[in-house]
Amino acid sequence: MENLKHDIKTVLITREQIAKRVREMGQQITKDYAGKEIVLVGILKGAMPFLCDLMREIDLPVILDTMVVSSYGDATTSSGLVKIKKDLDSDIRGRHVIVVEDIIDTGITMAALTPILEKRGAASVELAIFLDKRERREKEVNVKYIGYEIPDKFIVGYGCDYAQKYRNLPEICELDNKVFAQAK
Numbered sequence: 001m002e003n004l005k006h007d008i009k010t011v012l013i014t015r016e017q018i019a020k021r022v023r024e025m026g027q028q029i030t031k032d033y034a035g036k037e038i039v040l041v042g043i044l045k046g047a048m049p050f051l052c053d054l055m056r057e058i059d060l061p062v063i064l065d066t067m068v069v070s071s072y073g074d075a076t077t078s079s080g081l082v083k084i085k086k087d088l089d090s091d092i093r094g095r096h097v098i099v100v101e102d103i104i105d106t107g108i109t110m111a112a113l114t115p116i117l118e119k120r121g122a123a124s125v126e127l128a129i130f131l132d133k134r135e136r137r138e139k140e141v142n143v144k145y146i147g148y149e150i151p152d153k154f155i156v157g158y159g160c161d162y163a164q165k166y167r168n169l170p171e172i173c174e175l176d177n178k179v180f181a182q183a184k
């Protein structure tokens with residue numbers, strides 16, 4: 001097995017850029033929710049690194065929770081439904097919820113999940129998403145906190161996977177074409 005760095009073509013966003021942007025996002029959230037308690041809901045698995053970094057940049061009481069969801073939607077069947085594979089542990093009634101995601105692509109997952117959380121009686125539901133592939137959007141979603149808008153390229157790292165791998169890369173990277181060639 002080779003080291004991960006041999007599979008990378010380009011680093012698009014460095015660790016330093018990530019850290020700086022996450023800090024800014026955390027400071028903005030701290031300002032916007034002053035005097036309030038927040039429930040941060042990380043969507044596993046992709047959100048893990050961003051969730052861990054973001055929560056430590058928020059200087060307010062935070063309740064941490066996670067969900068596992070899978071979207072049924074695709075270009076042809078786009079039902080806009082999500083299946084909840086692991087639900088929240090906490091009751092969010094009357095609480096301020098921020099859903100934390102590594103990336104938003106078609107928007108189908110978030111467009112389906114947000115109303116579910118709102119219907120449970122949350123005081124507010126907002127989204128904090130590190131990467132926004134806006135060109136790919138199929139469902140309009142209101143994202144309050146965005147780390148970076150990125151072009152429609154296949155990226156990995158900082159939680160984003162290719163075939164479940166590369167989530168542990170500390171940068172946002174483009175994979176070398178040989179990785180895809182080997183997979184065929």
Ligand code: PRP
Pocket residue numbers: 043044045046047070071101102103104105106107108109110161
């Ligand atoms: C990826 C990503 C987002 C979702 C975005 O998760 O982490 O959760 O897809 O796609 P959408 O905007 O088109 O709905 P994935 O389902 O691959 O699971 P993972 O987080 O475990 O990788």
Ligand code: MN
Pocket residue numbers: 043044045046047
């Ligand atoms: Mn995900």
Ligand code: MG
Pocket residue numbers: 046161
């Ligand atoms: Mg994935």
